[in-house]
Amino acid sequence: MAKSSKSETFLSVVIGGAAAFGLIVMTRRAWDVCHVVLNGVGNGPTLFFVGIPVSFVVNIGLFNLTFRFMRRGKGGKWMMPLLAALIAIAIADLALFSWAGTPETLPGTCPGNIPPWWPKGIPS
Numbered sequence: 001m002a003k004s005s006k007s008e009t010f011l012s013v014v015i016g017g018a019a020a021f022g023l024i025v026m027t028r029r030a031w032d033v034c035h036v037v038l039n040g041v042g043n044g045p046t047l048f049f050v051g052i053p054v055s056f057v058v059n060i061g062l063f064n065l066t067f068r069f070m071r072r073g074k075g076g077k078w079m080m081p082l083l084a085a086l087i088a089i090a091i092a093d094l095a096l097f098s099w100a101g102t103p104e105t106l107p108g109t110c111p112g113n114i115p116p117w118w119p120k121g122i123p124s
Contacts, residue, residue, distance in 0.1 A: 016060035027101040034110035
């Protein structure tokens with residue numbers, strides 16, 4: 001693949017970074033509401049040292065790969081690649097939240113560690 005342009009890099013950092021920040025905020029909120037504690041140290045250090053790097057790498061990398069793959073050979077078209085990258089990030093973030101944001105194996109006050117504000121129609 002060719003080297004990405006400055007606009008692709010900018011889009012991947014801004015959109016991927018914003019999605020990663022949203023995932024971390026949502027996970028922190030769910031852990032606070034359900035009183036989830038990891039290894040007796042609370043959830044702040046875990047999210048800071050593990051959650052932030054993982055979510056930023058996954059979201060920025062996924063956006064960049066999807067956007068560049070969809071845009072390959074299409075010249076100046078960018079709307080469909082952007083939409084595909086946003087859908088891919090939404091699916092990946094839902095999977096990451098389902099795995100890390102609602103850990104069933106850890107003790108918490110919510111049933112299944114699913115926060116009460118989570119929509120019933122979206123699986124977690």
